[in-house]
Amino acid sequence: MFVIVNGQTHSLPEPRTLGALLRLLSSAPPFAVAHNTEVVPPGAYEECRIAPGDTIDIVHPAAGG
Amino acid sequence: MEERQSDDQLVLYGRRFTRRLLLGTAPYASPAVLADAIRAAAPAMLTLSLRRQVSGSSHSGQSFWDLVQETGRTILPNTAGCCTASEAVNTACMARDLFQTDLIKLEVIGDETNLQPDPYGLVEAAAELVRRGFQVLPYCTEDWVLCRRLMDAGCEVLMPWAAPIGTGQGPRNPRGLRELRERAPQVRLIVDAGIGLPSHACQVMEWGFDGVLVNTAVSRALDPVQMAAAFANGVRAGRAAFLAGPMMPRDAAVPSTPEIGRPFAPASSQLPMDHGADAVSFH
Numbered sequence: 299m300f301v302i303v304n305g306q307t308h309s310l311p312e313p314r315t316l317g318a319l320l321r322l323l324s325s326a327p328p329f330a331v332a333h334n335t336e337v338v339p340p341g342a343y344e345e346c347r348i349a350p351g352d353t354i355d356i357v358h359p360a361a362g363g
Numbered sequence: 364m365e366e367r368q369s370d371d372q373l374v375l376y377g378r379r380f381t382r383r384l385l386l387g388t389a390p391y392a393s394p395a396v397l398a399d400a401i402r403a404a405a406p407a408m409l410t411l412s413l414r415r416q417v418s419g420s421s422h423s424g425q426s427f428w429d430l431v432q433e434t435g436r437t438i439l440p441n442t443a444g445c446c447t448a449s450e451a452v453n454t455a456c457m458a459r460d461l462f463q464t465d466l467i468k469l470e471v472i473g474d475e476t477n478l479q480p481d482p483y484g485l486v487e488a489a490a491e492l493v494r495r496g497f498q499v500l501p502y503c504t505e506d507w508v509l510c511r512r513l514m515d516a517g518c519e520v521l522m523p524w525a526a527p528i529g530t531g532q533g534p535r536n537p538r539g540l541r542e543l544r545e546r547a548p549q550v551r552l553i554v555d556a557g558i559g560l561p562s563h564a565c566q567v568m569e570w571g572f573d574g575v576l577v578n579t580a581v582s583r584a585l586d587p588v589q590m591a592a593a594f595a596n597g598v599r600a601g602r603a604a605f606l607a608g609p610m611m612p613r614d615a616a617v618p619s620t621p622e623i624g625r626p627f628a629p630a631s632s633q634l635p636m637d638h639g640a641d642a643v644s645f646h
Binding site for chain 1: 387388389390391397410411412413414415416424425427428431440441443449453456457458459460461462528576578579
């Protein structure tokens, strides 16, 4: 199954959850995640089911004006 | 004067600040320069953004976050780069989750050339974010109707531009900015964008604006740390001047030195004149 992570295609193994995806990507805090543009709080990562073609955005603190 | 200034606090959504300069965090030559500039500016708040991780970026991720947190400054995340209301709202929600704050500097850009705010998207996004419990600081122009719509949407703070972002031109429409200040005395107004010199910051503070946000003018200076200190002084001087009550400009020249008693003057020129210096007597 493929999903779009930060604009790039990724293959996602079972289980198809956001938590599994974040472990696969070795995402290190601090970060925030949106699933199909909706923010997912940290406590809901494991329950967040991902379907083929879904979009995931992972963002980190960055410099800004 | 010192006591009066120390009692003078900037209140934004119930948060009290003793400083009136806000500082952006991008892009500095190095994290060390950024840290020194923050120390020199001692800003009320630091603006941040949120971005997808870019490999090789020295300011991204944990190290940048550690640097910002160590300053102890209040964080003001932005929605920089958003061009629609929905995009800005979603970005603000991610910022709240990431930074654990309801504060958001709302940017909805309507023109790629001058980075002018989109007034329609801005009002729409502001209303939605206020509804969701955000404390919204919208980046706007000095347009009175736009500002009124943003206030109607629930914004207690507005951030009118001085000039397009990153231009350093200073206030392009002084009359419009001053009219906004006069017509909205109850709203906190922080001039954002286009400030290039400490004198620009000082000037808008003299007009009664509540604060100034600068970024590029500091980060792109030859010596960002020295410029950060200069901006802090400029904002402080402008605020002090505003509180002191500047004189009203006059069309006619008026001598500041008393005429009475001037030596060698004919008696006819010794008439009392109507100016402040004559009103003071020394014993």
